[in-house]
Amino acid sequence: MLKRRELTSVVDRTQNIQSDDILCFATVRNESVRLPYFLKHHRALGVSHFLIVDNASDDGTTGYLKSQNDVSLWATPKSYRASRFGMDWLTWLQMRYGRGHWCATLDADEALIIPHHDSRSLRDLTDWLDARGVRVFSALMLDLYPKTRLSEAKYTVGTPFTDALGYYDAQGYDWELQPKYRNISIRGGPRKRQFFKDAPELAPHMHKTPLIKWNWRYVYASSTHVVLPTRLNIGFDARHNLPTGVLLHAKFLDEALRQSTAEAVRKEHFTHPQDYNTYYDQILSDPVLWNDTSQPYSGWRGLEESGLLARGDWE
Template sequence: MIKAIADLLKRNLADYKLRLKRRWLLFRAIRKSGELSTVVNRTATIQKNDILCFATVRNERVRLPYFLKHHRALGVSQFLIVDNASDDGTRAYLEDQPDVSVWSTSTSYRSARFGMDWITWLQMRYGRGHWCLTLDADEAMVIPHHDARDLKDLTAFLDRKRAEVFPALMLDLYPKTRLDEAKYTTGAPFTDALGFYDAYGYDWEQQPKYRNISIRGGVRKRVFFSKKPDLAPHMHKTPLIKWRWRYAYVSSTHIALPARLNRGFDARHRLPTGVLLHAKFLDEALRQSVSEPIRKEHFTHPEFYNEYYDAVRSNPILWDSTSHSYQGWARLEQEGLMTRGDWD
């Protein structure tokens, strides 16, 4: 009896701490909203059932045409994008897109929780009651039945099931060649230049604090972090959520609050899951491996990743005999990288 009471008190204390953390994140977002300047705001055209996509970008002019095209076809109605001091024409390109609203800032990406403070503010302001997709510009969402259904079909199913989330595994893509030979044509599918991925070798771990399942694996763990697996990137994300103004992401889209939003990978709920095709290793990865260690904007402890950037600068071949070629969502489901759950 005493143990049961102690366990209940412990759970209540943990829940209280998470509520306080969520309130702090919302306060941060409100405070950081002052760093954003409106470039073009088309949110007045948002309709009640529109699916919205949020992103923070910097120098993504090469990837953005396909990013927008892919997610428009998938069912996104409007994009709300923060441009973080791009100097490659990204901002001008976005301004010309009729379904894109743009905010700009030159302040630190890292000090804004890697852009999540800015995104949280926009979600508080515009995302309430909408299914909100939060992505990076180098990600392309793949859902079950991708060749025949879209996000409107998926979210209608989730609404019927009274589910608020759709999780996705981030799947690193890479070429068969050296990285500098992965030439990409702007507007083409990411898989044209990066046609391979690691299908196996993913570790799943239940984490009690946020009640999520952590997933690590893929080519970055295999090649760059095999000796330091605890530094390998997390591959679990919950990029699609039916938003309420009190929700917040904790760490990119890996973790969200309230904690029930992290249940998507728990197979007991039989929810569908997807894949985020991650176009990190285009030929420009070599250029970023030079600039990012200088800027130190992408990791909480950037000094831990100097060896990683050195390895990318060496222009490696990531492909090996275990690599799989991309052949669509059904193959990904066969490999256990995504599931349709109860969505037949």
């Protein structure tokens, strides 16, 4: 793991981690707007400690994270894309600190929703999975968007993402078995509908396995979309009747235009960034993603009714 040499410890509170703690791993850059709610939401859900890599933020993210007592922080100025979009950095931290823990690997613009989250915690879920010898929990990444143009979706720091981004696509998702990794690939949502309708094969993957009972032999092969060994890619396989969740994806806050400009210049977010020039151009045009089929967000039960979240055998 040569990529560990790219990390510099900023503040190390890992001595506070208890043997049964649920951990969260993330790579961030300039996420001072989203991080307060990201941390608040996942603390309430049951995360005890956050292990975060800061990739050269210059917006106050570093200072904010240093002030959080349940955060251990590392920093690196190195290439996000060359580290497999941050996964090499996180893999080292997972190997070092995650063994035997349930580990959530998330982005700062994601909020994990599980079935019953208004009355049950991640601990309840992981206890149920442990009792059945299941080591994974999968979730659909669900793009949220406003009814207005993106620039008009005003967000108040620390509030739920759904306050500013209140809609999602409930239909139009394609599910496909990928034999190589034995995973279910899912594509769909407003980005496929509006930006990739002429090239659906380039639309972002929406399937993820963000929660794993970690073992040193495990590794994410493609962001959190695919895990090795392949037996871990069972979360969306209906034959197992497992519960699944949703990752509320707050990419399209009012700062989306500014961030898209920066991402287009840095070319750090896609394996073949030249294929996404048109995508960035369309984001910069400040579109309205809402249409007559858009579904208002109404909690996990609404997601279940839309077929995007499942209780499985976890009744």
